[in-house]
Amino acid sequence: MTKLKLTQLLAAIPNKSPQPTHALSLTFQAGQMWGILGPNGVGKTTLLHTLAALKAPALGTIELNDQPITELHRLRLAQQIGIMFQEHQDGFPASVLETVLLGRFPHLSPWEMESEQDLALAHAALERLDLAEFAQRALNSLSGGERQRAALAALTAQAPDVWLVDEPTNHLDLHYQVAVMGLLAEQASMEKVVVMSLHDVNVAAQWCSHVLLLYPDRPPIWGKAASLLTQQNLEPLYRQKLAMTELNGKPLFVPIA
Numbered sequence: 510m511t512k513l514k515l516t517q518l519l520a521a522i523p524n525k526s527p528q529p530t531h532a533l534s535l536t537f538q539a540g541q542m543w544g545i546l547g548p549n550g551v552g553k554t555t556l557l558h559t560l561a562a563l564k565a566p567a568l569g570t571i572e573l574n575d576q577p578i579t580e581l582h583r584l585r586l587a588q589q590i591g592i593m594f595q596e597h598q599d600g601f602p603a604s605v606l607e608t609v610l611l612g613r614f615p616h617l618s619p620w621e622m623e624s625e626q627d628l629a630l631a632h633a634a635l636e637r638l639d640l641a642e643f644a645q646r647a648l649n650s651l652s653g654g655e656r657q658r659a660a661l662a663a664l665t666a667q668a669p670d671v672w673l674v675d676e677p678t679n680h681l682d683l684h685y686q687v688a689v690m691g692l693l694a695e696q697a698s699m700e701k702v703v704v705m706s707l708h709d710v711n712v713a714a715q716w717c718s719h720v721l722l723l724y725p726d727r728p729p730i731w732g733k734a735a736s737l738l739t740q741q742n743l744e745p746l747y748r749q750k751l752a753m754t755e756l757n758g759k760p761l762f763v764p765i766a
């Protein structure tokens with residue numbers, strides 16, 4: 510069973526003074542769906558990049574299945590840990606299909622071309638994100654929401670054991686917000702580890718099994734979403750007064766102006 514273990518981890522937040530001093534020691538387990546919540550600039554993206562080994566931490570270690578990620582070969586890491594970035598760069602001109610096929614890259618041997626199976630996986634991912642008709646379109650011709658779905662299709666084609674997703678619902682209309690959260694929940698139900706940053710506490714309350722709350726001015730807290738998503742914990746997180754009600758047994762928070 511996949512697990513990503515953080516021990517006394519401090520992410521290195523650029524240009525932040527003072528740097529955060531409260532370390533994270535927790536394990537993201539297979540089957541769990543984690544939401545990282547906190548105000549703008551607190552370090553959610555930086556933490557996700559650190560978990561993907563794209564950034565060195567200031568302190569502490571990250572282990573994937575008991576092996577420090579710093580000891581894993583880049584390719585092996587990319588087979589097991591996938592990340593969807595918050596900003597989608599155009600890079601070089603590419604079609605939507607080519608972009609999604611890049612998700613298969615870690616699974617190919619050097620100089621190996623994509624196989625029929627890689628192509629089939631890419632097409633299945635496009636179908637899953639309702640993008641089949643866009644396969645041959647230039648990526649940079651897509652709308653913001655379509656591009657977000659293309660990035661998720663690439664991650665789906667990559668099929669990592671650990672899914673790190675920076676604001677999965679960005680740019681998405683309500684239908685696709687639900688569709689994409691459903692896709693992530695499906696991955697968790699297939700024993701993947703899913704860790705995402707979120708701005709919408711109601712999405713977290715609806716979908717996440719666990720949450721990590723990153724405060725700018727007090728120690729972080731983490732644990733089961735059902736017990737941590739309370740007015741008492743969320744109002745100081747966002748420095749925002751909230752009203753709370755319940756819908757289908759889940760809390761629903763509304764900011765009060």
Ligand SMILES: Nc1ncnc2c1ncn2[C@@H]1O[C@H](COP(=O)(O)OP(=O)(O)OP(=O)(O)O)[C@@H](O)[C@H]1O
Pocket residue numbers: 522523524525547548549550551552553554555556706
């Ligand atoms: N390349 C950089 N150079 C300078 N500062 C940076 C850089 N990248 C991030 N930062 C700063 O690091 C801090 C953490 O940024 P990060 O993107 O991790 O926050 P976040 O919690 O994801 O924010 P948001 O909710 O706005 O997406 C911010 O203050 C940001 O301005």
